[in-house]
Amino acid sequence: NAGVMQNPRHLVRRRGQEARLRCSPMKGHSHVYWYRQLPEEGLKFMVYLQKENIIDESGMPKERFSAEFPKEGPSILRIQQVVRGDSAAYFCASSPGHNYGYTFGSGTRLTVV
Amino acid sequence: KQEVTQIPAALSVPEGENLVLNCSFTDSAIYNLQWFRQDPGKGLTSLLLIQSSQREQTSGRLNASLDKSSGRSTLYIAASQPGDSATYLCAVRQGNTPLVFGKGTRLSVIA
Numbered sequence: 001n002a003g004v005m006q007n008p009r010h011l012v013r014r015r016g017q018e019a020r021l022r023c024s025p026m027k028g029h030s031h032v033y034w035y036r037q038l039p040e041e042g043l044k045f046m047v048y049l050q051k052e053n054i055i056d057e058s059g060m061p062k063e064r065f066s067a068e069f070p071k072e073g074p075s076i077l078r079i080q081q082v083v084r085g086d087s088a089a090y091f092c093a094s095s096p097g098h099n100y101g102y103t104f105g106s107g108t109r110l111t112v113v
Numbered sequence: 114k115q116e117v118t119q120i121p122a123a124l125s126v127p128e129g130e131n132l133v134l135n136c137s138f139t140d141s142a143i144y145n146l147q148w149f150r151q152d153p154g155k156g157l158t159s160l161l162l163i164q165s166s167q168r169e170q171t172s173g174r175l176n177a178s179l180d181k182s183s184g185r186s187t188l189y190i191a192a193s194q195p196g197d198s199a200t201y202l203c204a205v206r207q208g209n210t211p212l213v214f215g216k217g218t219r220l221s222v223i224a
Contacts, residue, residue, distance in 0.1 A: 042216040045212070098144065099164070100162075101162035102159065102204075104149070104159070
């Protein structure tokens with residue numbers, strides 16, 4: 001079991017470009033969560049998805065950010081028209097259900113230049 | 114709204130010392146509580162998961178306790194080692210809602 005796989009590990013984008021972050025959950029896990037971590041700050045929840053459904057997006061900025069978890073393939077966090085303030089580490093976690101703990105990926109470190 | 118607080122924010126101890134990290138949460142109606150470790154520039158590694166019906170969990174030199182009614186959890190690390198140096202994060206879950214994290218305790222174990 002390869003664990004939660006995130007790619008790329010590092011991503012550099014110029015202001016105004018799009019960033020696509022990918023997350024493949026652990027085998028058997030149908031719940032996916034995205035978190036953002038800014039330097040010297042805690043992890044902030046962004047969005048919670050199950051296959052083909054967004055369950056909770058209360059932590060997502062209203063503009064430029066979107067997420068999906070299609071029937072086939074990884075979950076995608078998409079940031080359009082990136083700005084310097086989007087520079088952060090983005091972590092994905094998965095779990096098999098509500099009673100279980102989370103398993104985190106190694107994160108994608110986004111740098112906007 | 115659930116809030117999680119971790120005290121102290123940073124801690125430095127000599128090697129071999131036993132230590133306790135504290136976590137408190139404002140809403141005691143939790144589903145479970147999870148302790149993680151994060152090394153600089155790395156992802157999160159799960160250490161211990163305590164369900165709401167449990168009082169404690171142990172793994173090697175780590176012991177986590179949960180007092181749900183008072184909204185507190187502690188992580189006890191026995192015989193600390195330099196390799197234990199990392200940031201320790203506490204997170205709680207309520208029902209169907211995602212984990213809410215504290216800001217962590219940054220631990221340095223000095224050889």
